[in-house]
Amino acid sequence: MNTEQIKNLDNENIMHTYGRYNVALNKGQGATVTDVEGKEYIDTASGIGVNSVGYCNDGWINAVTDQLHKLQHGSNYYYNEVVSTLAEKLCSVTPFNKVFFGNSGAEANECAIKLARKYSFDKYGKERTTIITLKNSFHGRTITTLSATGQDVFHNYFFPFTPGFKYAEANNFEDMLSNVDDTVCAIMIELIQGEGGVNILEKDYVQKLRKLCDEKDIVLIVDEVQTGAGRTGKLYCFENYDIVPDVCTSAKGIGGGLPIGICMCTEKYANVMTPSTHGTTYGGNPVCCAGALYVLNEISDENFLKEVREKGEYFENKLRTVKGVKDVRRMGLMIGIELEKDNAGEIAKKCLENGLLIITAKTLLRMLPPLVITYEEIDKAVSILEKTITEE
């Protein structure tokens, strides 16, 4: 089928919840992807930060297919070696002590929210349920994670939303303090607001939040669905802030392309979730876990992470030379590009015609390339972006 035929099939049969770009992807290698007509693109979106080790990574494919040849699914009634091994590896390379496996970022956050509320219920009773999140945040699309999302635009249509969420201004500690009362059980943050426009939280602010949570026995949840899994040049972004969250969620890049969502907690919270308090049929699917284990082994290597930091810096330096680029907000390979003109959406569309996949975040262009992107691919991506901005 060509793009037009696929598009028609899609339009006729799939609920129109997505604004799609006019391209039908077919196959990829590294950070280069080809559409059904055979046209090549440098991919700086990687399926919204998912394909962390690139397309058709041999090691990842072998890990996944080896597991597929053994057992595709067993259910949580039974033990499974690869699932336990992934959990053990996660607990050994992070400060966390227990993990829960789900299928998406939103689900990982649901688990984090349930854990925080149960911790508080067990210790303080029914009234301490409020969770403070940040304005302009994004935490997912379930009814509860929409509630957690601090943007009015997401609080529509689906009433009633889950109660018990308040929103504080990012990087404003006084505003956070003014929201904290005896009903608060958790503070939930993204260290870099990805969907919100690549807004990087200040280190001092985050460290103050950590201290506040310690003083008041409030659970600090860090949503690393977008920032985690090596994206910012550390295995998890909180390492850049010299803090340890109580609960941390991970998804997207940790799966390398297969769906997985992970909620991790420190020892203090290890026994909060008890039998029957949480679960999901596909959680800890062995095929997804085999892929994630491969990814984790790759990205937890310090040399790999160093390269992510170096490539990020190289990317930023090149982007800063592009005429029409006003500013670059970046940590590792999580990149937000502020343009002089307010035309990020148009540029993203035009880049496609010129052979570059790039996404937006609010008024910015956003790049979340595969972490294995080569310097040659970075050069190509920047030159396509430059050409596109010049043409506009």
Ligand SMILES: Cc1ncc(COP(=O)(O)O)c(C=O)c1O
């Ligand atoms: C910070 C953050 N949290 C949660 C989510 C939701 O993840 P998922 O789409 O896998 O449910 C996203 C998705 O973009 C995200 O960026």
